[in-house]
Structures are given as structure tokens and as C-alpha cells.
Amino acid sequence: MEKRLDPRIKRTRSLLKTALLNLIDEKGFDAITVRDLTDRAEINRATFYQHYLDKFDLLDKSIENELQDLVTTVAPRNREEFTIAGGEPSPIHIRLFEYISEHAYFFQVMMGKNGVPSFQHQVASQIQDFMSEVLDHMHPDFKDAHVPKDFFTHYVAAAMIGLGMYWLESGMKYSPRYMAEKASYLTIWGPVNAIGLR
Known part of the structure; x- marks a missing residue:
């Protein structure tokens, strides 16, 4: 999980996760580009690639973290x-x-x-x-x-x-x-x- 991460890293990842959810809701995952994500999260592309390989990596890690949290909680x-x-x-x-x-x-x-x-x-x-x-x-x-x-x-x-x-x-x-x-x-x-x- 991400509890011990630097607060700036946690904030960036949270912004990207929120951007991902908003964009999936609006137009579906297939239509999303990395530029869409960085524009929505208001970060630059270099910052995105410091955290994720591509949009698929962002999606996979977002789902994995959510499901791990769910199982641990329940x-x-x-x-x-x-x-x-x-x-x-x-x-x-x-x-x-x-x-x-x-x-x-x-x-x-x-x-x-x-x-x-x-x-x-x-x-x-x-x-x-x-x-x-x-x-x-x-x-x-x-x-x-x-x-x-x-x-x-x-x-x-x-x-x-x-x-x-x-x-x-x-x-x-x-x-x-x-x-x-x-x-x-x-x-x-x-x-x-x-x-x-x-």
C-alpha cells in the first residue's frame, strides 16, 4: 500500500487516479490518452512517467490498490x-x-x-x-x-x-x-x- 509514501507522491497519484476515474466516466477508458490524464490532473507528462508506464499501468495499479484496501478492510x-x-x-x-x-x-x-x-x-x-x-x-x-x-x-x-x-x-x-x-x-x-x- 501507499501509507509511507512521500506526501507529494501520494498527492500526485491521487490526482491521477481522480483524473482517470473522471475521464472513464466521461468517455470510457479506451478513448483516454496520457495527455488527457496529465491535463486533467494538471501535471506534466514527465511527472506522469515517473509514476506509471502508461495509462494501462495507472489503471492496473489503481484497481490493485483499491481491491487490496477492500480485502484488508473487510x-x-x-x-x-x-x-x-x-x-x-x-x-x-x-x-x-x-x-x-x-x-x-x-x-x-x-x-x-x-x-x-x-x-x-x-x-x-x-x-x-x-x-x-x-x-x-x-x-x-x-x-x-x-x-x-x-x-x-x-x-x-x-x-x-x-x-x-x-x-x-x-x-x-x-x-x-x-x-x-x-x-x-x-x-x-x-x-x-x-x-x-x-
């Missing part, structure tokens, strides 16, 4: 976060929808009409890989499961992406906590039972 702290009961939303889902809310513009642009087609697949792959790794630690024995682990991770990834997209497209008319409550209910009373965590 990561379950313990097994109980998977199986919380009593009508309370899972802390995992609370953190997920709060993160989406705080970074709504990024997700709206990337998944919007001019967005990056591969982004949804990248999000799904990140969630699947992460869930698989977590389950290896928290639920290593799948002999009691009614579905294979890869079925479960694909199901959860698709469900969370679908709910997130619906929420963003609807103008986030529900609060993050409300979304977390409903996602928790769907997850805990459905697929979680199917893999034997309860």
Missing part, C-alpha cells in the same frame, strides 16, 4: 463473524457496505456504462481467492459440506457483487447497515448452512 477477524446469529448483521457485511459507501464513485465508475469490463471479474476473483484462503484456516474440513468450497466462494462473490451493483445503481437508497443486515440474512440462512459452518 477481512473476517474470527470464525464467529461468519456465523453471527440473533438478527444482527455480520461485521464483515457492515465493513463491506461501509467501504463501498465511502468509495462509491470508484465502484460506480468502474461498473458503470463506460466502466472497465474486466473490473467485475477482478473483484470476483479477489473475493473468491480471499474466501478460499480464509476458509482453509477457519473451516479446513469440508467433509460435512453439501457443496464444494469453490461453489461456495463463487456463489458468495457473485451475490456480493450483485448486491453491491444493485445498491450503487439504485442511488444507495438504503443505509450500509440495512444492506449488511439483508446480506447477512441471505448468507447465514443460505450458503453458510450449506457448507456446514453452523
Whole structure:
């Protein structure tokens, strides 16, 4: 991540990321040039090339950093976060929808009409890989499961992406906590039972 970077570097990269998002939103990634990015960010081309190889490198690193932040923020702290009961939303889902809310513009642009087609697949792959790794630690024995682990991770990834997209497209008319409550209910009373965590 970029927490220890010089503030000037962080500011330049932030300006370029914002310029990238604005331009994708306006005309799509394919139509963007490095000059568009530098003009929008109000930096010179030499400065751009000190940080990125080209526009593809800027896009790749922007997505990679965002998804790393997402996974780090949302990561379950313990097994109980998977199986919380009593009508309370899972802390995992609370953190997920709060993160989406705080970074709504990024997700709206990337998944919007001019967005990056591969982004949804990248999000799904990140969630699947992460869930698989977590389950290896928290639920290593799948002999009691009614579905294979890869079925479960694909199901959860698709469900969370679908709910997130619906929420963003609807103008986030529900609060993050409300979304977390409903996602928790769907997850805990459905697929979680199917893999034997309860």
C-alpha cells in the first residue's frame, strides 16, 4: 500500500487516479490518452512517467490498490463473524457496505456504462481467492459440506457483487447497515448452512 509514501507522491497519484476515474466516466477508458490524464490532473507528462508506464499501468495499479484496501478492510477477524446469529448483521457485511459507501464513485465508475469490463471479474476473483484462503484456516474440513468450497466462494462473490451493483445503481437508497443486515440474512440462512459452518 501507499501509507509511507512521500506526501507529494501520494498527492500526485491521487490526482491521477481522480483524473482517470473522471475521464472513464466521461468517455470510457479506451478513448483516454496520457495527455488527457496529465491535463486533467494538471501535471506534466514527465511527472506522469515517473509514476506509471502508461495509462494501462495507472489503471492496473489503481484497481490493485483499491481491491487490496477492500480485502484488508473487510477481512473476517474470527470464525464467529461468519456465523453471527440473533438478527444482527455480520461485521464483515457492515465493513463491506461501509467501504463501498465511502468509495462509491470508484465502484460506480468502474461498473458503470463506460466502466472497465474486466473490473467485475477482478473483484470476483479477489473475493473468491480471499474466501478460499480464509476458509482453509477457519473451516479446513469440508467433509460435512453439501457443496464444494469453490461453489461456495463463487456463489458468495457473485451475490456480493450483485448486491453491491444493485445498491450503487439504485442511488444507495438504503443505509450500509440495512444492506449488511439483508446480506447477512441471505448468507447465514443460505450458503453458510450449506457448507456446514453452523
